[in-house]
Each structure stands twice: as structure tokens, then as C-alpha cells.
Amino acid sequence: MCAWEVKRFWKEAGVNEVEGGFAVHLDGRAVKTPAKAPLVVPTRAMAEAIAAEWDAQEGKVDPASMPVTRAANSSIDKVRTQLSEVAALIAAYGETDLLCYRAEAPEALIALQAEGWDALLDWAHATHGARLAVTQGILPVAQPAEAIAALAAQVAALDEWELAALHDLVGITGSLVLGLAVVQGRLGAAEAWDLSRIDEEWQIAQWGDDEEAREQALLKKEALLAAERFWALRHPAATDAN
Known part of the structure; x- marks a missing residue:
């Protein structure tokens, strides 16, 4: 799912170990990047920081308040491809x-x-x-x-x-x-x-x-x-x- 320009619909953000790293889930549903790639990061610490940013959202999701999420999205969607x-x-x-x-x-x-x-x-x-x-x-x-x-x-x-x-x-x-x-x-x-x-x-x-x-x-x-x-x-x- 894409987080941007949506309102909070989940109750809890969690972290799960998956193939290739750690994923963030919202009520069990995997978060994806804006380019629809799986948001899988290399360390649990990074995934937990991302999950904490999602948990802190109230009402409309504010990407400006989610620097770790944005950096991870950029790593996957932009840097990895070039x-x-x-x-x-x-x-x-x-x-x-x-x-x-x-x-x-x-x-x-x-x-x-x-x-x-x-x-x-x-x-x-x-x-x-x-x-x-x-x-x-x-x-x-x-x-x-x-x-x-x-x-x-x-x-x-x-x-x-x-x-x-x-x-x-x-x-x-x-x-x-x-x-x-x-x-x-x-x-x-x-x-x-x-x-x-x-x-x-x-x-x-x-x-x-x-x-x-x-x-x-x-x-x-x-x-x-x-x-x-x-x-x-x-x-x-x-x-x-x-």
C-alpha cells in the first residue's frame, strides 16, 4: 500500500522478519514504497524506527514527520535502481x-x-x-x-x-x-x-x-x-x- 495522502486506518504497526530483511506491517498488511516495491529494510532497528513513525501518525499521514520511512523509500525506489x-x-x-x-x-x-x-x-x-x-x-x-x-x-x-x-x-x-x-x-x-x-x-x-x-x-x-x-x-x- 502507498502511505502518502491517506488517513490512518490501522491500529498497530509491527515488524516482521522476512526474506531479505525486515518488513513493516500495518495490522498485518505489508507496507510498500510509493513505487509499490516491498518496504523491506536491512536491519530490525531500521524497521522498528519506521514502525514507530507509522504508529505516531494521527489523522492524515504526514510524510514530513517520517524521515526514516522517506529515506528507506528513497533507498529502494531511487538509489537502488541507479x-x-x-x-x-x-x-x-x-x-x-x-x-x-x-x-x-x-x-x-x-x-x-x-x-x-x-x-x-x-x-x-x-x-x-x-x-x-x-x-x-x-x-x-x-x-x-x-x-x-x-x-x-x-x-x-x-x-x-x-x-x-x-x-x-x-x-x-x-x-x-x-x-x-x-x-x-x-x-x-x-x-x-x-x-x-x-x-x-x-x-x-x-x-x-x-x-x-x-x-x-x-x-x-x-x-x-x-x-x-x-x-x-x-x-x-x-x-x-x-
């Missing part, structure tokens, strides 16, 4: 990574960027052999082919669930390095958000805040944290170990 294309799209962020583009002035902002970003670029080099070039200003800088290939290999090794999470982590921050750092445990999504906002927060400190822009930023931060959670639900054993 795995290599999505991986390539994500990997391409390495060629224009946010962390590589520094301000030309003032010195205080230059120092903030260096303090926040240099350690992550060093991590990418030490961990993956990817030394990205840094420039000042907005003119593009060519990145070493071996560095891009090393980062792309990390992305290409991921499955559809992992790519769905990484897609949002990278797209929202504008940084492949930050996205990989989150999923590989170098830092949390909240810290990645702060690092990705150095320029914006500097401008706000100088010229003041805009209410509409702040609301949009909060929505993006929520989506970033949701992506981090989706990755963790794909790897519950690793999360429990931490």
Missing part, C-alpha cells in the same frame, strides 16, 4: 569540496576556516590518501586525480541505504570530506553542520540574522541529523558498540 549514478554524483562533490575554498579576507574568517577545516583535510589525507588542494576565492581549483579517485572508491563501496544517508550528509554540507567523516566516525553530524556553516555564521555575526533564512537552516540541520540517524540504523551493531 546505484552507480548516485555514487558518482556524491563523489563529484570532492572536486568542489567546501573545505577547499577559503576566504581571501578578513584574517579572522581565514583563521576560523583554517581552524575548522584543515584538520578534516588532513584526516582525508591520512585515512584515505586523498590530499585535496586548497585555494582562496571562488575560482575553481583542479584536484589531484588520485585524491578524487581515493574518495570516490570510498563512496562506490557503499550500498543503497548507506548512499541514501551519505547523499544528504554531503549535499547539505557541500562537502564530501565532511560527509565521509560523519559516516566513518570522525565527527558527528552536529559538528559537521557547524563546520559547514562557518561562512554563513560569520556573515550573520557581521550583518545580523534573517528569520526566514534561519528557519531554512534549521530544516537543513534537521535533515542532516536525520541522515546521520539513518546511517546508524543501517549499522546498529556499530552504534551499540559506541
Whole structure:
């Protein structure tokens, strides 16, 4: 069944182990994705999170309040059907990574960027052999082919669930390095958000805040944290170990 634009008709959402993973059932009826594929996810933790989102619905189903369900649907309907294309799209962020583009002035902002970003670029080099070039200003800088290939290999090794999470982590921050750092445990999504906002927060400190822009930023931060959670639900054993 398709959940979108329907009212709640079920009493209870449950989880059942099935071939290929775990399915969510509403009063015994299996949930399907918007493309009518079986909503079967790889871990019980993910299925239970989805079931909890369905149980929380009152009246009309609100997809905006169901981030795990939406991410799982995207993993199945979109990412799985074009795995290599999505991986390539994500990997391409390495060629224009946010962390590589520094301000030309003032010195205080230059120092903030260096303090926040240099350690992550060093991590990418030490961990993956990817030394990205840094420039000042907005003119593009060519990145070493071996560095891009090393980062792309990390992305290409991921499955559809992992790519769905990484897609949002990278797209929202504008940084492949930050996205990989989150999923590989170098830092949390909240810290990645702060690092990705150095320029914006500097401008706000100088010229003041805009209410509409702040609301949009909060929505993006929520989506970033949701992506981090989706990755963790794909790897519950690793999360429990931490």
C-alpha cells in the first residue's frame, strides 16, 4: 500500500522478519514504497524506527514527520535502481569540496576556516590518501586525480541505504570530506553542520540574522541529523558498540 495522502486506518504497526530483511506491517498488511516495491529494510532497528513513525501518525499521514520511512523509500525506489549514478554524483562533490575554498579576507574568517577545516583535510589525507588542494576565492581549483579517485572508491563501496544517508550528509554540507567523516566516525553530524556553516555564521555575526533564512537552516540541520540517524540504523551493531 502507498502511505502518502491517506488517513490512518490501522491500529498497530509491527515488524516482521522476512526474506531479505525486515518488513513493516500495518495490522498485518505489508507496507510498500510509493513505487509499490516491498518496504523491506536491512536491519530490525531500521524497521522498528519506521514502525514507530507509522504508529505516531494521527489523522492524515504526514510524510514530513517520517524521515526514516522517506529515506528507506528513497533507498529502494531511487538509489537502488541507479546505484552507480548516485555514487558518482556524491563523489563529484570532492572536486568542489567546501573545505577547499577559503576566504581571501578578513584574517579572522581565514583563521576560523583554517581552524575548522584543515584538520578534516588532513584526516582525508591520512585515512584515505586523498590530499585535496586548497585555494582562496571562488575560482575553481583542479584536484589531484588520485585524491578524487581515493574518495570516490570510498563512496562506490557503499550500498543503497548507506548512499541514501551519505547523499544528504554531503549535499547539505557541500562537502564530501565532511560527509565521509560523519559516516566513518570522525565527527558527528552536529559538528559537521557547524563546520559547514562557518561562512554563513560569520556573515550573520557581521550583518545580523534573517528569520526566514534561519528557519531554512534549521530544516537543513534537521535533515542532516536525520541522515546521520539513518546511517546508524543501517549499522546498529556499530552504534551499540559506541
